[in-house]
Amino acid sequence: MYVVIVGGGKVGSWLARILGEEGHQVAVVEFRRDTCNKLTNEMALFQNENVRVICGDGDEPYVLEDVNVGKADAVVAATGDDEDNLVVCLLSKYEYHVPMTIARINNPKNEWLFTEEFGVDMSVSNTGMIAKLLEQKVTETG
C-alpha cells in the first residue's frame, strides 16, 4: 500500500514507522523544519527505507502532487490543526480522488465537521475516545 501522511508529529511519525516496518510505502509531509529533520534522522536510525520524509505544507496542491498523492491508496491527515486536516481530506478526496482518507480530530468540538462534505472517510478523536471510555466505565460501575 502507498500511504501519504500529512503531519509528522507524534501521531504521524509513529504511524509512519509502523506502516514502514510492515512493508508499506509511506510519505510523511511535515511543515516544521526542525520536526522534519528530527523525523528524517529517526527514520535513518530505524533503517526504515520505506518511509520518505518531505518538508512542506501538506495543504499546498503542489506539495501533494510532489508526493504523488493521486497514486496513494490512503491519505492520513494527522496535523494538530483541525481545519488543516479537513482541507487535506477535501483536496485528497475531491481533487486527487484518493480512495481512503483518514483524519485526526484534535478538538472534539470540531467532530461534526469530519464528514463526507470535507471528503473524510474515517476520523479518529483521542479526546472523544477517552471521554467515551470513561462514560462507559461510569455507567458500568453505576
Place this chain on the structure above:
Amino acid sequence: MKVIIAGCGRVGALLAGKLSAEGHDVAVIDKDPTAFLRLPKAFQGTTVPGLVFDRDALNAAGADRADAFVAVTSGDNSNVVSATIARDIFRVPKVVARIFDPRRADIYRRLGIPTVSSVSWAANEILSIVLHQELVRDVTLGDGEVQLVKTSIAPRLVGRTADDLRIPGEVVVVAIVRGGKSFIPVDGTIFREGDIAELAVLTSSMPKLKKMLVP
C-alpha cells in the same frame, strides 16, 4: 439582507462597515475580540467572538437565516472550511471565500465554492500597470482574467473600423467615447480622430492588443 462576515481583518472590517452603512443586517465573527476595534464607530451589526467554523459561533451569528456568508480570515484553510459549512450545512444561498493561494482558489472554485483570489488579482493588476502603460485599465472582472481597458485611438487607426481591433474570444471594442459621449459600436463603426476606445480584453492577450495598437 443578512450577511455574516467571517474574519474581522482589513477586508472584513471594511465590508462590514459598508454593508452596515447600507442598512444590511451584519454579523462579524473573529477569534480575536480586539479585531472588532477595526470596525467603524457607526457599525450597527453584531460581533461574535469565536472560531469561524465553530458551530456555536455560527449559530450565534445566525448562520441558519443568513442570506450571504463571506469568509475573509487571514487563513485560507479557515476560509474554505467555514465557507463549506455555510454552504452545505447552513444552506446559505450566497457564499464566497477569499483564498490567497491561486492554485487552491482554482480547485475550490471547481468544487463549487466561489472564491476571490486576492493574490492573482493583485499580481494581474501590477502586471498590467508595469507592462502596458499606454492602456489605462478601468475594471478587472472575476479574478482578473478579463479587464476593461481604454486607449486613445492612434492616428493610424483613424478610418479603420472597431471590428479591426477584434480577436474573437480575446479582444473586443465594447464602447467608444467621442466628444465626451459614449456609444456602443455597430458593424462598420469607423474610428475618428480623438476617439477613446473602451475594450474588453483577456489579460493573457494584452501583449497582442498592445501590438495591434502600437506595432
